[in-house]
Amino acid sequence: MADQDKSAKPFAPAIVPAVFQQAVEQADIAISITDAAAVILYVNPAFTRVTGYAPEEVIGANHALLSNKSTPESIYQAMWAAITAGQPWSGRLVNRRKDGSKYLADLLVQPVIDASGAVTNYLGIQRDVTDLHRLECEVGEQKALIESVVDSAPVVLALLDRDFRVVLDNHEYKKLVSDLRAVEPATVILDAVRASLGTLPGTPQVGRHAFHDHEIRFDSRNGTRWYSCSGLWVRRKDGTVESFFDRRDDLFLLLVAKETTRQRAEQEKTRLAMLQAMMAEEARIDSLRETLSAAVFKIEGPVNIMASVLSTLERRGGSPAGAALAGALRAGRDAIDSLRGAIPGHSPESRTAVNINEVMRDVLDLTTTRMLAAGITVHWRPQSVLPSLNAYPSRVRTMFKAIVDNAIEAMNAKGWKARELSVVTRGHADRVEVIIEDSGPGIPPDLRYKVFEPFFSTRMGGGGHLGTGLSSAQQVAADHDGTIEIDSTERRGCCVRVVLPVPRRGMAA
Ligand code: FAD
Numbered sequence: 001m002a003d004q005d006k007s008a009k010p011f012a013p014a015i016v017p018a019v020f021q022q023a024v025e026q027a028d029i030a031i032s033i034t035d036a037a038a039v040i041l042y043v044n045p046a047f048t049r050v051t052g053y054a055p056e057e058v059i060g061a062n063h064a065l066l067s068n069k070s071t072p073e074s075i076y077q078a079m080w081a082a083i084t085a086g087q088p089w090s091g092r093l094v095n096r097r098k099d100g101s102k103y104l105a106d107l108l109v110q111p112v113i114d115a116s117g118a119v120t121n122y123l124g125i126q127r128d129v130t131d132l133h134r135l136e137c138e139v140g141e142q143k144a145l146i147e148s149v150v151d152s153a154p155v156v157l158a159l160l161d162r163d164f165r166v167v168l169d170n171h172e173y174k175k176l177v178s179d180l181r182a183v184e185p186a187t188v189i190l191d192a193v194r195a196s197l198g199t200l201p202g203t204p205q206v207g208r209h210a211f212h213d214h215e216i217r218f219d220s221r222n223g224t225r226w227y228s229c230s231g232l233w234v235r236r237k238d239g240t241v242e243s244f245f246d247r248r249d250d251l252f253l254l255l256v257a258k259e260t261t262r263q264r265a266e267q268e269k270t271r272l273a274m275l276q277a278m279m280a281e282e283a284r285i286d287s288l289r290e291t292l293s294a295a296v297f298k299i300e301g302p303v304n305i306m307a308s309v310l311s312t313l314e315r316r317g318g319s320p321a322g323a324a325l326a327g328a329l330r331a332g333r334d335a336i337d338s339l340r341g342a343i344p345g346h347s348p349e350s351r352t353a354v355n356i357n358e359v360m361r362d363v364l365d366l367t368t369t370r371m372l373a374a375g376i377t378v379h380w381r382p383q384s385v386l387p388s389l390n391a392y393p394s395r396v397r398t399m400f401k402a403i404v405d406n407a408i409e410a411m412n413a414k415g416w417k418a419r420e421l422s423v424v425t426r427g428h429a430d431r432v433e434v435i436i437e438d439s440g441p442g443i444p445p446d447l448r449y450k451v452f453e454p455f456f457s458t459r460m461g462g463g464g465h466l467g468t469g470l471s472s473a474q475q476v477a478a479d480h481d482g483t484i485e486i487d488s489t490e491r492r493g494c495c496v497r498v499v500l501p502v503p504r505r506g507m508a509a
Pocket of ligand 1: 032033034036037038062063064065066067068071073076077080081084093094095105107109122123124126
């Protein structure tokens with residue numbers, strides 16, 4: 001190749017110029033040839049079809065005769081700057097046909113350069129793109145219209161690709177991004193759906209719902225918001241060259257979330273009122289249970305002493321006092337049995353999917369009046385979406401209420417100034433953590449285990465407490481395979497950490 005003669009002309013059979021002419025004549029695109037001053041020398045039949053001018057009407061005239069005089073001067077300047085420098089130029093101009101009608105021309109001007117490098121002629125190729133332009137405008141307008149409709153829709157909309165990345169969203173979605181403090185709402189929604197359904201059901205299929213009207217809640221320090229969410233599989237045509245012949249459509253998930261907080265708020269009000277009544281009744285029964293248990297506990301002491309005295313007397317051969325003591329012991333044991341029989345049992349409850357954010361929200365709502373009266377400020381920091389537990393809802397609620405009640409009472413001591421309660425929830429793949437921290441006087445380290453013993457109270461002798469709250473709470477946590485610990489805190493106060501396990505997928509109720 002290196003020693004090839006570069007000046008050698010490509011081989012062109014004698015027939016080729018005639019074929020070129022025929023090809024240009026028969027081409028279905030307007031072709032013109034001008035001199036260096038744009039004076040027309042030749043036009044093909046397609047040129048006549050586009051412009052209405054016969055060859056004899058334009059040959060000898062400047063190409064400017066097609067100008068509608070509305071194309072900006074700057075376009076011509078750019079054109080001429082390029083073509084006089086030997087460079088091709090293409091662009092769109094507004095032209096006028098012989099009959100005066102206007103059309104949009106997509107023009108390519110190719111300079112013809114002679115052997116000395118001078119531009120001798122120009123080749124003009126133009127297409128009427130009026131309809132194409134109208135179509136482009138319509139598509140553009142439609143896109144803008146769709147975007148403004150999607151943006152003004154009062155629902156959260158997002159289009160996700162197969163990897164669940166957001167490729168399109170609307171104004172409401174963006175608002176949610178800022179409400180969730182830059183956490184991707186689509187991820188939060190899909191996590192919440194997966195948390196309650198286990199997975200996104202069904203094989204992706206155009207027109208099929210991945211989930212439909214699925215209600216989820218977002219908890220934030222500003223309150224709880226409810227959304228009814230649907231996910232619909234939709235198709236988008238793949239516009240890449242690879243799929244021009246081999247059509248490959250891309251599947252997308254259209255996420256639609258409609259806020260239902262207002263409707264839910266009404267239902268929540270009623271539910272909370274019922275819950276309040278139910279918990280008041282439970283508290284009454286609990287206090288009865290505590291009182292009777294404490295009575296049993298208190299009687300058991302002397303009865304046990306009587307039993308040991310009696311066995312000593314019997315070992316020494318018995319006595320009339322021993323017989324009297326045996327009678328008293330029987331009476332004491334009967335009394336214990338009757339008291340035990342009178343202790344009300346726990347109402348039967350079955351395990352169900354429980355959202356700890358909802359439980360904590362309930363507990364805070366139920367204690368609002370007391371906290372307001374005690375001047376306590378609450379810092380509620382829930383994780384926006386938590387995995388569900390498989391738990392006994394009332395027992396779990398009672399457990400957290402006991403912990404919060406303890407915190408309120410600790411801070412409500414006369415003269416105690418710091419009155420802040422912080423409640424944090426955190427979700428992990430295998431567990432949910434709740435950290436309840438108060439700014440009260442705290443529990444001394446040597447009592448951190450003792451407080452879980454039945455009938456132990458740091459307020460012994462005051463407040464009418466029997467000290468069964470934390471021991472019952474620990475029992476509830478244990479019944480759920482969870483734990484309650486009193487953590488040491490940097491600051492004063494008490495920090496109770498409750499950890500409850502999350503059932504493995506497919507094990508949820
Ligand atoms: P012009 O007098 O042409 O001036 C417009 C601008 O172009 C000025 O800035 C001027 O300085 C510059 N200019 C003009 N002629 C030259 C030149 N010879 N050398 C350097 N600069 C120059 N125009 C259309 O409107 N529609 C067409 O379909 C069209 N097709 C064309 C096809 C070809 C092959 C060529 C070469 C030109 C074509 N033109 C076309 C351009 C046309 O020749 C005119 O330049 C244009 O129409 C503007 O005309 P005018 O009389 O308004 O202004």
